[in-house]
Amino acid sequence: AQTVTQSQPEMSVQEAETVTLSCTYDTSESDYYxxxxxxxxxxxxxxxxxxxxxKQQNATENRFSVNFQKAAKSFSLKISxxxxxxxxxxxxxxxxxxxxxxxxxQGTILTVHP
Amino acid sequence: xxxxxxxSRYLVKRTGEKVFLECVQxxxxxxxxxxxxxxxxxxxxxxxxxxxxxxEKGDIPEGYSVSREKKERFSLILESASTNxxxxxxxxxxxxxxxxxxxxxxxxxFGPGTRLLVL
Numbered sequence: 001a002q003t004v005t006q007s008q009p010e011m012s013v014q015e016a017e018t019v020t021l022s023c024t025y026d027t028s029e030s031d032y033y034x035x036x037x038x039x040x041x042x043x044x045x046x047x048x049x050x051x052x053x054x055k056q057q058n059a060t061e062n063r064f065s066v067n068f069q070k071a072a073k074s075f076s077l078k079i080s081x082x083x084x085x086x087x088x089x090x091x092x093x094x095x096x097x098x099x100x101x102x103x104x105x106q107g108t109i110l111t112v113h114p
Numbered sequence: 115x116x117x118x119x120x121x122s123r124y125l126v127k128r129t130g131e132k133v134f135l136e137c138v139q140x141x142x143x144x145x146x147x148x149x150x151x152x153x154x155x156x157x158x159x160x161x162x163x164x165x166x167x168x169x170e171k172g173d174i175p176e177g178y179s180v181s182r183e184k185k186e187r188f189s190l191i192l193e194s195a196s197t198n199x200x201x202x203x204x205x206x207x208x209x210x211x212x213x214x215x216x217x218x219x220x221x222x223x224f225g226p227g228t229r230l231l232v233l
Contacts, residue, residue: 009154033220045204045224091156099164100145100208100220101172104156 002027004094006105013082014113020067021077021108023092033095034068034075035102040088048090051075079110087112117141118225120205126231133192135228137205144209146188147222148172148180151202163188195232203228 003026013019025034036048051059051068058066063083067076079086092105121136137146145164149157149172159172161180169180177199181189188207192199206222 004156006156035221037224044226045206047221047223050221093157095220095222099162099170100222101147101159101162102157102222104149104158106154106156 002029002094002096002103004092004103004105006092006108008108009106010109010111012111012113013079015082015084017082018078018080019082019110021079021090021092021110023075023077023105025073025075025092025094025103025105027073027094027096029096031097034066035093035095036064036066036075036077037091037093038086038088039091039107040085045091049077082112084112084114086110118205118207118223120203120225120228122228123226124229124231126233127192127195128233129196131192131195131232133195133230133232135190135192135203135205135230137188137190137207137225138186139188139205139207139223140186141207141209141223142185143207143223144185145207145222146182147206147208148178148188148190149204149206150174151204151227157204160190195230197232199230200232201230203230 032053034051039045049061063080093102095102118139147162148160163169163182179191205225208222
């Protein structure tokens with residue numbers, strides 16, 4: 001069975017500062033994918049960033065980057081130059097090779113202070 | 115852009131009613147998924163479908179059934195709604211497992227969600 005744990009129910013950051021959201025996971029599969037999804041208040045869930053487990057290089061998407069530590073089974077999200085629009089619930093998710101099913105963490109609510 | 119739509123944003127039903135939640139995607143995706151989202155529990159998979167008329171149970175299928183008669187449409191059915199089914203329901207779709215080697219095929223795209231209240 002796959003598990004994903006987000007140990008930070010809530011985080012806050014000042015506008016323009018950097019924040020890191022934590023995620024740990026467990027899986028017995030050797031081939032898998034990791035994702036961070038963002039769910040703004042009352043809005044649709046959207047993909048922030050994805051990482052293939054076989055790639056050693058950490059994924060980056062503009063101000064968003066990950067720190068993927070495969071041996072430690074850790075997948076943290078770093079948001080640089082935080083903006084008010086980054087305020088949302090963030091979910092870490094793990095996907096294997098079985099029809100692309102995802103296992104989600106509990107979510108972290110990020111508040112951005114002006 | 116992929117578009118996933120759900121039939122209702124908000125729904126109020128009474129205990130014992132039969133409830134239908136509809137999801138439609140416009141990208142010819144093979145896979146479709148139904149999740150429920152509850153505070154502190156994240157998203158949990160109810161059912162998924164990897165082809166028309168094909169379905170598999172997820173982690174919490176009890177009290178639910180699904181139907182996929184057409185590739186673009188995936189319905190979640192609550193046969194007899196109960197108060198513990200009050201939740202946010204999210205539909206998603208993905209291209210996987212039609213892997214052609216292109217990066218990102220496994221990414222799931224979500225609908226806006228249906229917030230269901232069962233009284």
